[in-house]
Amino acid sequence: MSEKKVIKVGSRKSELALIQTRHVISLLKEEYPDREFEIVTMNTLGDKVLDIPLPKIGEKSLFTKELETALKTGYVDFVVHSLKDLPTTLPEGMAIGAVLTREDPRDALVVHEKFKGCNLNTLPKGSVIGTSSLRRSAQLSRKYPSLIVESIRGNLNTRLKKLDELNKYSAIVLATAGLQRIGWYERISEILEPDDIMYAVGQGALAVECRKNDQEILDLLSPVYELETALKVLAERSFLKTLGGGCSAPVAVTCNLDSIEQKEDKHTKLTLKGGVWSLDGQIEIIDETSTYLSYTNNSKKCKNCPYKGKAKELSNYKTQTAGCSKRCSSTTEEEDVPKKKQKLEEVPIELLKEDPHEHCPVEIPIGSDFMGKCPYLQKDPEDVKKVLEDLEMKIPTQCPFKSASKEISTSQNEISPSVSEEDEYCGLVPHGKAEIQDFRDAALLGRKVAERMIEKGASEVMAKARATIHV
Template sequence: MTSLVSTPTTAPTRTIRIGSRKSQLALVQTHWVRDELQKRFPELTFEVTTMDTQGDKVLDVSLSKIGDKGLFTQELEDGMLQGNIDFAVHSLKDLPTRLPEGLMLGCITEREDPADALVVHEKHQDKQLDTLPKGAVIGTSSLRRLAQLRHHFPHFTFKDIRGNLNTRLRKLDEGQYDAIILAVAGLKRLDMGDRIHQVIPADLSLHAVGQGALGIECRMGDDEILALIKTLEDSSTAYRCLAERAFLRELEGGCQVPIGVNTKINDGVLTLMGLVASLDGQTLIKDTVQGHPDDAENMGTQLAQNVRSQGAQTILDAINAENRQ
């Protein structure tokens, strides 16, 4: 006899696909986002898809020589535009200020300490940045760090260093460098905070735009995904980073231009400090603006105009001319 009672069916679980670079740090950051979203939306499934980017593949050339447009993001952005992934998790400092048509910065997460860190070879454990010996070999792949440290410590020898964080630490421990400069945030996220010998103060090195924060990029108009990722946004970090990104965007600077920032929100007032430096470290142009956090992007634009009028444009023109050669 045929039963008239239908067997209940379970609706398939919606799977959200998250794009990430393959590096250890990128995966730690992406898995944090995945796990936080899984807690908030247990009815959904979150799946991580990894990709190699151009910046991951080209390790024998300094970043300043291979350009800045989407070095660590383009493959992930292509994946979103082609519908292969729903959103991508980036270190915000790697995300260009001008995104491809059809994509948007959907969320900025709470910031880890954005400062730079000094990591030293074991023979210099008793030293600080200002007591390292003359001629000490300092490793950094960042022109921003290079220009500022050259300004304050012209007696050091600076040498480019590429590779993931573990590779850089290995090169240091092998004695190829006396010290290297890394981001505090990356070391802490990889549970390597014990390698931080000194947190470099802002008066010696302003940090990179967006450093320490994660940026989640998604398709414009994808309201479902935007609603999900917005639950991870930290408003204070977002205001600070939007001001920083507006400053960088107005100056049209990338990783081959030494641009540094520092931001704070105290008692409802956003303070944005910005710097443009010459490659040789001889000239540092720095200024500060303050205002309401809601006006963050306008503040960034205004600060860029301020430093331009104080001589930053001459520096930028010289760097751009050199890059075109």
């Protein structure tokens, strides 16, 4: 690759996606100050299809298809993703060239101002918790039966605005990492520990996808590729791949990598805990096991750490990452100044109240979130009743446009890229400093936990969840 070549980086157009992409570029600029990077933005299928619930569209490549097409054709050189958005099997010729140091993978509770100081245990009985995640909903319903879980729609900014201004929700649950990346970590009322609410596979990690045979880009990415994160997310992705899970079933994990007293040539213990729930949380299947790796963390702990400069906030959040709950030795006084928070979108309260989704007479189950406004309710809310009358319907039990979901699903299947044979590492390129056996053992750990859960009936629980969502 010529040193003068501008490196084109693909990204979705959303604010959070651009923040993540710029973060990766900033780290690469530290390593390669003379290189030029250009962000190429585009909408994905998940951004374009606005009137169909996400699980009904199809799970694979929902937010990555167009970006991967641009990558395959050479229009961009690499793409930045939230790892949890990436399918466990990538299109042929594609690879995850790097995963960055994982940010906090846990979920966070954000409460309405009137409940400031409350947490999930102290919120009043009947408080409404907003989420559109099946995983969160199932666990919340199981562990906090006195609370009411309801769907909340919109991007992160919109959800925060709805919490603050609609007085409908007592609190909402979001990913800690997303709040941190967008500058709203100070809104966090409670970090939900994994023993309470397990997190999503890959949550908190950024992945850089590139062409598998593009060695120059792979070399370029190597300085930001974090081995400890790779070992954890490989076990998680192998677990999910073996289960055959996705966004239409409540599946969650926790994963830890701990130093141990040397056991022969082994230095660390990798532990994976997996969980599957029924949609109502009444059925729970959990399993946990460990493996031993030769991996030794000899690197400077906070190199490229996304928490750098936030020691005060992180100590309050009881971060998992060893060494980060106290002041980093490489942090300067200037870096202790919190990053300026992003402004929430200036959405008038009238528009939040008149959001067509809020007036739809069809109850949309949690996990069937919409990406935008449904054409069916594109008119003023006052016209909804007339629209229903014109359709000779009273209060429908399912969306009048339900048939379109089949067309979208068919279309998605037709444009899905071909995939290679079973990839032992779920798309990850082995880290240059990793023992290949460690990668194999991490992947095997994920498969082992999944297989033990399948023996306990996990497949049947997940099948029922999918059947309900795809009705």
